[in-house]
Amino acid sequence: MDPRYSAQEVLLCDLCDKDVLQTHCEPCNVNLCLNCIGKHLSDPSKRHNVVPYRQIKQDQQQSFTPIYPKCSKHAPKNCELFCERCDISVCSTCLSSGTHKGHNLLDILQKHKSMVEDLKIDLAELKHRINPTFQNIASDVKVGKAKLDKHYGQLTTDVIKQGEGWHSEIEVIVNKRKSEIEAMRMKHLMALEKQEDEIAKILSEINRSTLYLEKILSSNDVSLAFANQSRNSEFRKLPPKLNASLPSFSAPKINTENLNLLFGYISELSISTEDAEPPCLPPFKPFLDEPELINTLYTDFVNLTSVTCPKEEKIWTCERKEIMKLYNTESKLLIPIKSKSGKDVEDIAVMKSGELVYTDPGERTVNIVKKTQIKELIRLQGWRPRFLCNTSSNELLITMDNDDKQSKVVRYSGSTAKQTIQFDDSHLSLYSSSGNFKYICENKNMDICVADNGAEAVVVVNHTGKLRFRYTGCPSSSGRFYPYGITKDSRSQLLISENLRGRIHILDQDGQFLRFIETFYLVSPWGLCVDSKDDLFVALSSNGEVKKIKYM
Structure with missing residues (x-):
């Protein structure tokens, strides 16, 4: 997964595309690591202003200018409130009409903020759970296809070996069996390719939804969030699982009587599908943008x-x-x-x-x-x-x-x-x-x-x-x-401390890097453990403190 496209992952320098970005040149709109600052500033033809990247992120958040939705009944009035009972945005004229009297009204930006958080969770689930699940299923289908020729090739070899011990008049039976194998192989291959196409279509829809959610999150248009209909529940339903009972070749001892029967037979190819059970996973917990220090415990060590x-x-x-x-x-x-x-x-x-x-x-x-x-x-x-x-x-x-x-x-x-x-x-x-x-x-x-x-x-x-x-x-x-x-957490993620660099790596259960926990108070992290609430305890070898951190 390219770390440039996820807020959960490490963002890279635009120049070297290798080291973690830490600064930003505002006039040039370029993200830089510490090593590349000097190289970037060496161009005297441009005016430069390099600032910490976190400041840019904060400035962007502070400069958010909302685009209020227009009232459907009193255009061109803007809707600055949201009626929870009616589940619609309302303007001042709607209020004065008395239609929403006694209803619970929220500031529309407050409602939008809540909806944005839901969108972020949907986006994170699409990227880090649903999409990888379908990618794994697609990979399994490719593996099945790769094994297909090997299995059916072995069947063909077994049939040929059996035929070598027989007289030439049995050749017609050999050809018949080879034809049966090829027909079943094609049938099996077609079933797998059909499943592969279906999964590819779903993955395409997932990617489209992902891009659309990213577009909403990067837009100032509040109405886009209201118009959005989450498809995550649709995508959580996994495709039917393809079950195939692979044929095998049974070869009795050679007997000149009843050649066709005694030569050996190939069991039938059985292909069926069954509804796949969704994996039993804990509730999806996105990473916090910044880890939260819950408590510091002081020991005598x-x-x-x-x-x-x-x-x-x-x-x-x-x-x-x-x-x-x-x-x-x-x-x-x-x-x-x-x-x-x-x-x-x-x-x-x-x-x-x-x-x-x-x-x-x-x-x-x-x-x-x-x-x-x-x-x-x-x-x-x-x-x-x-x-x-x-x-x-x-x-x-x-x-x-x-x-x-x-x-x-x-x-x-x-x-x-x-x-x-x-x-x-x-x-x-x-x-x-x-x-x-x-x-x-x-x-x-x-x-x-x-x-x-x-x-x-x-x-x-x-x-x-x-x-x-x-x-x-x-x-x-x-x-x-x-x-x-x-240590590990409830999502089977591995957390590993890197003492010398003062940071903690988070991996998924297959060893894929997800992100760092890297803050100013993690000085020489050593021992780790996670409690039942997925709060992380970090023992610091530098001062004997234990930091309790929330990261999801």
């Missing part, structure tokens, strides 16, 4: 590295020392816990039952805190536990390393190891060598996501351990990518 949310209004924290602390959202210390060995704690997590678990690399143990009593849960031989998370099935995923510079992820149910993830299909290590930060989380779709600082990547595998993707930073950003904390 200096170099805060981990934060987790056990319950509403409470957070556990630690800083890679021997102490772990539970605070409420008023920064009051509720419980301090010292590690059982007195050695440094690497990371913390909370089980569904509320118990705190932590890793002790020095002792090679994972421990659980029940009330105020600490019990050893896991003891490793030859490996050191580093970072961990609790899963949807109340298991633990733990990153660990050894002295041979190997790293892996192990799933534990209680103290029993159930799964080890270390190598890809080529038997190459999925993760970087030991000694690097590897925060971990399980996404809603059960993907296992590791922010591998040493590999300069977020490494995501599915629940079986098969590599799905690697994210190595936003394509529009220059420089190296060093991820630290990682």
